[in-house]
Amino acid sequence: MTEKRCGRRLIVYEIRNVLGNPFIYMFGIVFPVLMFFLIIKTVQADVPESAISQANTAVFITMTLMIPMAVVLLGYSSNYSQELEKEIPLRMKLFGYPEKSVLLAKIIAQFVVMAAGLVIYTAVAYASVEMETPRVSSALCLILCLFLLSGIYFALAHGVATIFKKFGAAYVVMMTVFFGSMILCGMMGIKVDQLPTFAQKMAALLPMSYISSDFIDFWTEGSYNFAPLIQSFLFTGAVSGIVLLIAVRREYRKITSV
């Protein structure tokens, strides 16, 4: 038997695996669309007719953040923790799939499903309400940020699932992170600048709050100072990296503890 690699078949299998999780449909597609329509209804009442298109777009940008959070952060952690509970990764290893091949297939699958969710959400949003058309560079910037966030979420979800190895514990942690981030980053209808000072300081550490509040400013025109956003990406990336490192080291110590 030869060592198996990450190929088309394994990637399709992992996509099926992601789609087998009902959380993905609920929190990754239905929930952002529902929240989008709910929040624009409230916002529209407070803005003049001429600003509706811009207000809708601002809500649209904010709600896109929910998709990688639901698919990768919540969905992957719940899926992978259940797999670890049942020792499925060990089974794959014994059938000749090295961990790196499986992980690569899982990352690709998460990105594919996240992208599909994003396409569906965008299509529904742009087909239903009046929205501003972005500059190509602005749209690409948002897409890049969403994929970067997905990568960071993947590392965090993988680390948390590996540390707890139980669906229940990993789910509680991730749900807390999910709803905590939604509240802090303006996804629950409260803007970042409306939050108490301590919460605003916490929000400043998260890239989602910059995307949520600032991206509308350069969506169609204008410039933007990316420095705080990059710093927040570095911060969340470092936190996720540390969690992943702790998980990997714990696993290593467990195997080598003689």
Next chain:
Amino acid sequence: MLVEIRNLQVFYGKFQALEIDRPIRINEGERIGIIGSNGAGKTTLVKTLLGLTTYKGRVETRLKPQDMAAHLQFNHYVSTMSVRHVLETILDTSIKTNQRLRELIEYFEFEECLKKRYKSLSGGQKQRLTIIMVMMQDAPLTFYDEVTSGLDFETRQRLMEKLLQWYEGKSNTLCIVSHYYEELELLADHLLILDQGRVIDYGRKQELFQKYCGESIITLDANAENERLTASYRKLAAPAHLIALACREQAEEEELAGLLIRNNINFKRSSSDIEIMSVNAKAAYAKEHESGVSVND
């Protein structure tokens, strides 16, 4: 020689799960039955040979991890996935184009299960799924860890028959962990007896039987009448509900059988009873450790 184990020690934290202090050699084509009660170290040994634990000592083999296949005690797959996709992905092949896989599916009467999701399979079907995938690996060294546990008698019998037929005449080395002695009587030619993480004995099944039981044994129900009738014969250690009598030669066996027949007493004769043999091997090991004389000397 396929695998040689020397001075092996496996710890889980501070708990010593396994200690093999005498060399164990596994040769090509051998069928090794690994027996012992719960906590004996059977699964730890399998995991160690598969490279899934860290150990002290030496496990020498020319095999790479991918040359080994394993049916573990618990074999789970993604529950929402269809069985067809589990099979095709794990084996990295297509059922349509893989003749050998189709034959195995047919051999195990598994066609109907392909459409189902993994979570909808019964216990026996789940076992068959892993067995098919393990057999498809056609590895030089294959482990079956309690492959029939949790299955009803009939399913267990059918599965063992299939395994037996499949490996007949093949050169794969098998390590079979089982609590069912009758399965090992059918499948194994060597036995490794473990108890509380230690090796009680290892060798050819027949040689071990002769070492601990003699040429043959006769077992009958343990009751006062049977105890009185067989008082003058050499008794072996046996489970509480049985009397096990050792026969050194055919004449002794015939004499004993005649006595039991004349007294209308039901009995069972065997020259390969693994249960009685392992009970006596453990008893001899315990005695050896009391007296300090090795049964393996």
